[in-house]
Amino acid sequence: MKKRYRTLVGVFVVLGGVYVFNSSWRIPTPLDPQVELIAHRGIHQTFDRVGLENDTCTAERITPPTHRFLENSIPSMQAAFAAGAAIVELDVHPTTDGQFAVIHDWTLDCRSDGTGETRSHDMAYLRTLDIGYGYTADGGTTFPLRGSGIGLIPELKDVLAAFSDRRFLVNFKSNDTREGDMLAALLVDHPEWRPAVWGAYGGDAPTFRANELIGDLAVWSRRGLMDCLLGYAALGWTGFMPEACQDTIIMVPINAAPWLWGWPNLFLQRIEDAGSQVILLGPYTSGDPGTAGIDTVDVLAQVPDSFEGYLWTNKIELIGPAWGAR
Numbered sequence: 111m112k113k114r115y116r117t118l119v120g121v122f123v124v125l126g127g128v129y130v131f132n133s134s135w136r137i138p139t140p141l142d143p144q145v146e147l148i149a150h151r152g153i154h155q156t157f158d159r160v161g162l163e164n165d166t167c168t169a170e171r172i173t174p175p176t177h178r179f180l181e182n183s184i185p186s187m188q189a190a191f192a193a194g195a196a197i198v199e200l201d202v203h204p205t206t207d208g209q210f211a212v213i214h215d216w217t218l219d220c221r222s223d224g225t226g227e228t229r230s231h232d233m234a235y236l237r238t239l240d241i242g243y244g245y246t247a248d249g250g251t252t253f254p255l256r257g258s259g260i261g262l263i264p265e266l267k268d269v270l271a272a273f274s275d276r277r278f279l280v281n282f283k284s285n286d287t288r289e290g291d292m293l294a295a296l297l298v299d300h301p302e303w304r305p306a307v308w309g310a311y312g313g314d315a316p317t318f319r320a321n322e323l324i325g326d327l328a329v330w331s332r333r334g335l336m337d338c339l340l341g342y343a344a345l346g347w348t349g350f351m352p353e354a355c356q357d358t359i360i361m362v363p364i365n366a367a368p369w370l371w372g373w374p375n376l377f378l379q380r381i382e383d384a385g386s387q388v389i390l391l392g393p394y395t396s397g398d399p400g401t402a403g404i405d406t407v408d409v410l411a412q413v414p415d416s417f418e419g420y421l422w423t424n425k426i427e428l429i430g431p432a433w434g435a436r
Contacts, residue, residue: 132347137375139416146196146419147433148279148389149426150403151214153189154181155245155255156424162398169221169244175254177427180242182212183262184272191276194430197308197420199279202266204289207232210266210296213241216283220244222259229284236263266296270303277305279328280320282312290319297324309359328387330359339366346371349380357385361422363394364404364412374414388419407432 130136155175157168179186187198201214211233218224223243224231242259246252269278282289293316297304309328310320321327334354339362341352360381362370367390370377381388392402392409403424404410410432413421423429 131349132371132376134372134375134377134416136372137379139375140418143416143418145413145417145421145433147194147426147430148197148199148420148422149187149190149193149195149430150199150401150422150424151181151201152183152186152195152198153177153179153193153427154186154424155179156405159395159398159400159402162400167220167244170246170250172245172247174247175245178242178255178258180255180259180262182214182264183241183259184264184269185262187269187273187276190426190430191273193426194434195426197277197279198273199281200266200269201281201283202289203228203283204286204292205229205231205233205236207234208292209233210289210292211236212264212266212269214283222263233265237261239263266293267300270296270300270306274303274306277308279308280310280312282310282316282320285313285315287315287319289313289316290321290323293320294323311359328359330361334358335361339370342370346377346380351380351384355381355384355386359387359389361389361391363391363402364409365393375416378416378418382418388417389422390417390419391422392424404429410436 155172157173158171179189182200190198200212202210202212205211211228213228215221215228217227218239221244222239222241224239238261240257240260241262242255242257243253245255247254280293293310297307307327310317311330314331317329317331321329337354338352338360342355367373372380378388390404390413392404395402401422403422404413405423405425410429421429421433
């Protein structure tokens with residue numbers, strides 16, 4: 111009986127030690143935590159995420175429009191910065207004439223009046239398209255944005271020239287290494303735009319090629335994120351920081367964050383000590399292949415007052431002013 115009692119006491123002592131060692135309160139709350147907002151695709155039309163798959167045409171399932179901005183366009187980026195974005199995420203595809211078209215979709219058929227793979231066309235053709243053509247909130251009965259997106263697919267050059275004093279996160283939509291070469295070459299030709307390219311992600315091959323050639327970019331890989339978070343969840347209670355968490359950007363769903371040892375203060379301090387930073391995402395939902403954001407005031411309220419890092423949002427027009435008033 112005494113042996114069993116001593117065993118139980120020992121277990122509780124160990125658990126208590128683990129709890130204290132990983133308690134957030136061990137690290138004081140920063141007096142002025144620095145938070146920056148990342149606007150995913152600028153201000154854009156949001157859509158129902160239920161049953162979303164990689165090839166889903168999201169333009170066919172938008173929520174009823176409350177504005178007329180179209181993703182990845184210069185007007186949408188301008189409005190996103192005005193709403194409080196520090197960084198705008200944009201998507202790029204190489205064109206047949208060696209440019210980067212700023213558009214999300216692999217093919218043109220979903221949201222535009224064009225056809226075929228985006229990268230199988232030149233910029234002259236892409237500039238003729240209406241990227242508001244396919245949007246519908248009622249299953250195709252009406253197309254409220256048709257005609258409003260003619261000529262709104264920009265080159266990456268157009269974006270950087272228009273916003274050379276701002277910052278962008280470039281999303282490579284393929285795993286083609288040459289896209290990293292293209293981005294590096296663009297910045298060699300225009301060194302004045304280098305500060306505007308904050309980071310890159312997407313296909314690992316172009317992402318890490320760009321970082322190799324350009325240097326000092328915020329980059330990460332999907333595999334690295336999983337290795338980091340799973341490794342930390344398994345061993346972080348010991349203070350161990352997996353190699354995959356070192357010197358990188360870590361995207362953390364807000365509903366997974368409380369399960370990370372030491373969240374928020376101690377976890378963020380350990381991440382900072384590892385030379386990394388955190389982008390806080392919206393709630394993770396099984397089966398959703400997209401990137402949920404901090405998109406409602408209710409989810410925004412879950413962000414700890416001590417959080418330092420980046421907030422990812424699909425609704426910068428709502429979250430920007432709400433965060434500014436917080």
